[in-house]
Amino acid sequence: MIKVPQTSSTSFIIKQLPTPTAFVDTNYNVIHASDKWMQLFKKHTTTHKKSSLFELFPNLSPKWKNVLENCFKGNPQPLGIHQAEDDKNNELWYEWSNSPWYDNNEEIIGAIIQITDITDSINSELELNKKDLLLKQQSEITKIGRWEYDVNNNILTWCNITKAIHEVPPHFTPNIENAIYYYKEGHSRNAISMALFEAQEKGKAWSNLKLQIVTANGKEKWVMAGGKPIYHNGELVGLIGTFQDIQDQVDADNKTLNNEKLLRTLIDNLPVNVYIKDTESRKILVNKAECDFLGVDNPEEILGKSDFDLYPAESAARSREEDLMVMNTLKPIISKETLNIKLDGKETSFLSSKIPLLNNKGIAYGIVGISLDITALKEKETELRNIINIASIQNKKLLNFAHIVSHNLRSHSANFSMLLDFLNDEEDEDEKKRIIKMLSDSSNNLLETLDNLNDVISINTNTNIEKKSINLYKKVLDVHQYLTGYLLNNKAEIKNTIPKTFKVKSVPSYLDSILNNFITNAVKYKDPKRNSKIVLSASKEDGYSVLTIADNGLGIDLEKHGKKLFGMYKTFHEHKDARGIGLYITKNQIDAMNGKIEVSSEVGKGTEFKIFFNDKN
Known part of the structure; x- marks a missing residue:
């Protein structure tokens, strides 16, 4: 242990010194030490045979001996900094100083050593160095440089990163004038000049100024500039x-923007409706076709709205159910035919697809919807189907007509041939006259057949029929007057209950023929037990003007004859004037006008025909 005399007053004073202090003789032995020293170096000052400073502190630099030798000669020098550990093994740093130790005769008998704890300062310096290193690394990574401007001395300093951004050599010395000159002429140069002026005159800082510079190599580059004034005792001393070089970021942003514009242009010019919905089925993106379909000019009028805001509740609920199914199952709906009904009631047919939008965890955060308007195609399909149906019906009629023509003309031809053979072989004049009369009757029948066939051909080949709006009540009156003699002779009564202003769209000649046929048929096939009574009425039904003609005649067994009721030369009663052509021609006339006929009948009670005139042209 250090041998410190405890008897003298000097020793007592040394012990009370406020700083760690030791007195060493010229042999480097510790003679006196303050209590602060003893506490500080407790680990080194416990019982020990040796008391030499260098034996107590073996890590001291050997150069310190030279320093102490000079101190013994009256020429003290700094001992420097020494690292040590306290009794808890904490790392400590001390700055050592020395001065000559004089006796009463002013002779140097050793050295007085004092130490100052600079651990906090060293740690702060190390931390600062570390931060400087990290800042430098971060600057290199982020391309963020630093600059300082000494206002009083008009000195501008750039770090290496700032010089690299400007593409100047490391030895380049900037000044405030050429620094401003590097900014591109126009907005960028004006903006930085104004920022510097306001900083110096108004103490106003600036940040995130996105500007362009022209480097020393003539390259245009986007940078982010920031700065603030520095004051000392209320006086501006610098900036x-x-x-920061943000050219890569600007290039990436421009590329992203261009890609977005390209994608937007593509989406907006697609001939299909495109939209994106979030998890609540709110639209967050729509293209021009979707806007046009919903009747808006600005997408903002749609964005944020759900189907419940845009469609009737039933349609919206059905769409929401589909959205949830796609997002929950992650299975898309592809080309499903749907019917969209807007709030104004307009119906549109679509081929719709819904595809889930997935995040990086495979969870749906919305859907992409694509809809193709197929309304026109559906209408064309319906029109084509109608044409095919009409062509099929016409083909059947043509085939039927060909059979009829073939059969009837063959019958007439065979009859003529047979009668001519009889006439050729007959010698009796009276019999010849009878055969000639039969030939004349057959000729008349042939002419009637040809007329009927001509009527049928005329109806089925006339593509330019023109329908007109005709007062049905007045037309019935005209036909009634025309048939007055026929009706009186057959004791038939017509009751016209049609409203006086009721109109139908029909070909005038067809309407005359239809009324004549149905009225004369009602009289022709009357029940012999009672006088004929015919009731005419009219009404409007689903786009049709309906004429009803009811009689109290013989009636028709529809179960037996219903399928061939309107066939050519089909008769259902043994009547001498029955030809089976009237209903066939009438049915063809009504079909040609896109109408229809319904019939109900009961044998012995009468028949009711309902003729439907299409109100459309």
Whole structure:
């Protein structure tokens, strides 16, 4: 242990010194030490045979001996900094100083050593160095440089990163004038000049100024500039700031923007409706076709709205159910035919697809919807189907007509041939006259047949029929007057209950023929037990003007004859004037006008025909 005399007053004073202090003789032995020293170096000052300073502190630099030798000669020098550990093994740093130790005769008998704890300062310096290193690394990674401007001395300093951004050599010395000159002429140069002026005159800082510079190599580059004034005792002494190369970011942003514009242009010009919905089925993107379909000019009128805001509740609920199914199952709906009904009641047919939008965890955060308007195609399909149906019906009629023509003309031809053979072989004049009369009757029948066939051909080949609006009540009156003699002779009564202003769209000649046929048929096939009574009425039904003609005649067994009721030369009663052509021609006339006929009948009670005139042209 250090041998410190405890009897003298000097020793007592040394012990009370406020700083760790030791007195060493010229042999480097510790003679006196303050209590602060003893506490500080407790681990080193416990019982020990040796008391030499260098034996107590073996890590001291050997150069310190030379320093102490000079101190013994009256020429003290700094001992420097020494690292040590306290009794808890904590790392400590001390700055050692020395001065000559004189006796009463002013002779140097050793050295007085004092130490100052600078651990906090060293740690702060190390931390600062570490931060400087990290800042430098971060600057290199983020391309953020620093600059400082000494206002009083008019000195501008750039770090290496700032110089690299400007593409100047490391030895380049900037000044405030050429620094401003590097900014591109126009907005960028004006903006940085104004920022510097306001910083110096108004103490106003600036940040995130996105500007362009022209480097020393003539390259245009986007940078982010920031800076603020520095004051000392209320006086402006300088400016400091950052300088970041953001060209890569600007290029990436421009590329993203161009890609977005390209994608938007593509989406807006697609001939299909495109939209994106979030998890609540709110639209977050729509293209021009979707806007046009919903009747808006600005997408903002749709964005944020759900189907419940845009469609009737039933349609919206059905769409929401589909959205949830796609997002929950992650299975898309592809080309499903749907019927969209807007709030104004307009119906549109679509081929719709819904595809889930997935995040990086495979969870749906919305859907992409694509809809193709097929309304026109559906209408064309319906029109084509109608044409095919009409062509099929016409083909059947043509085939039937060909059979009829073939059969009837063959019958007439065979009859003529047979009668001519009889006439050729007959010698009796009276019999010849009878045969000639039969030939004349057959000729008349042939002419009637040809007329009937001509009527049928005329109806089925006339593609330019023109329908007109005709007062049905007045037309019935005209036909009634025309048939007055026929009706009186057959004791038939017509009751016209049609409203006086009721109109139908029909070909005038067809309407005359239809009324004549149905009225004369009602009289022709009357029940012999009672006088004929015919009732005419009219009404409007689903786009049709309906004429009803009811009689109290013989009636028709529809179960037996219903399928061939309107066939050519089909008769259902043994009547001498029955030809089976009237209903066939009438049915063809009504079909040609896109109408229809319904019939109900009961044998012995009468028949009711309902003729439907299409109100459309």
